[in-house]
Amino acid sequence: MSQQHQQLTLISHKLCPYVQRAAITLKESNIDYKRINIDLNNKPDWFKKISPTGKVPLLVIDDDTVLFESAVIAEYINDITDNALLSSEHLVKAKQRAWIEFASTMLQSIAKLYTATNKALYLEAFNQLDAKFKILEQNICSQGYFDTTGFSLVDIAFAPIFRYITVFNDILDQQLFSEYKKVLIWSKNLISRNSVKDAVNTEYEKLLTAFLSKKDSYFGELTKQHQSSIVEA
Ligand SMILES: N[C@@H](CCC(=O)N[C@@H](CS)C(=O)NCC(=O)O)C(=O)O
Structure with a gap:
């Protein structure tokens, strides 16, 4: 600095x-x-x-x-700082901002998923989220970043989504975005990046699971079942 x-x-x-x-x-x-x-x-x-x-x-x-x-x-x-995380070209930058907004709508879909009060609402939220991952699959590059130009604020906006999904996929029967190959490569790349790892403390996974299990929701029930299956194993 x-x-x-x-x-x-x-x-x-x-x-x-x-x-x-x-x-x-x-x-x-x-x-x-x-x-x-x-x-x-x-x-x-x-x-x-x-x-x-x-x-x-x-x-x-x-x-x-x-x-x-x-x-x-x-x-x-x-x-x-050195202004390296957004493009200096107006149109490219406008598109980057639009995808950052898209990431925010995905965070709202995630909240809908874990607060859905019954299975039907949960499945509706799951399908909505899956549809957004499909849109991403059609719009991202295959080199581990959103764009071929490399790591940007767009990747940063999506990284917390992949952190959520890593924990969710442990809990759920259905796996989110596992068939979307480019998204899979992208998520692995982001999750293993130091800045992304350091953005939460080491207790994150435990705290998130505890937070989810306290939800009076279908996801909350799935989390409790997952926790008891670990204890029994
Ligand atoms: N649009 C805001 C959203 C921030 C947000 O929703 N933060 C949540 C925690 S993840 C919060 O502070 N919620 C407290 C509340 O709504 O009372 C941003 O991008 O910073």
Whole structure:
């Protein structure tokens, strides 16, 4: 990080996929930062005061300046560093932003999947998510990144999705995107990248499984069954 920047602070939550986007971008841009995890079920007053949406991530720049929204935070980090994670060509950059938005809709589909209250709603959400992976398969390159030009903010936006799916595929009978060859290569490449690994702590998988098992949903039931099958084995 160049000397003119103050110490940045990322207000976070241990499981939040949007926070992971910011954390990955900071790491890829070689910026040191402080991370503060908060409890979203019991938001501290200081957080409520500085977060316009009540959501994480927040990037605290200084006493007077706080950024919110993961896509904006990622672009800001890219702007203040060597600007290597988005194209400088307007049209290419516009397309990259559109796919980042597509990744956000997939995170919403994932939330729908694990909160579906019955099997029919769960299957509907599963099929919607699968359809989005199919669209991705038709639009990504086959070299382990979204685009042939290499790692970008688009890859960063999708990496937390693959982290979710790695845990989900352990729990579920049906495997998401296993027949989409390019997506499979891409997901393996992203998951093994250091910045992606470092965006969560070592307890992530355990915490996510515990979070899912507490859901009053069809997925919650599947998670509990999976947990008891491990204990019995
Ligand atoms: N569009 C936001 C979404 C952030 C978001 O949904 N964060 C969740 C945690 S993963 C949150 O803070 N939820 C708290 C709440 O809604 O009360 C972004 O990209 O930063």
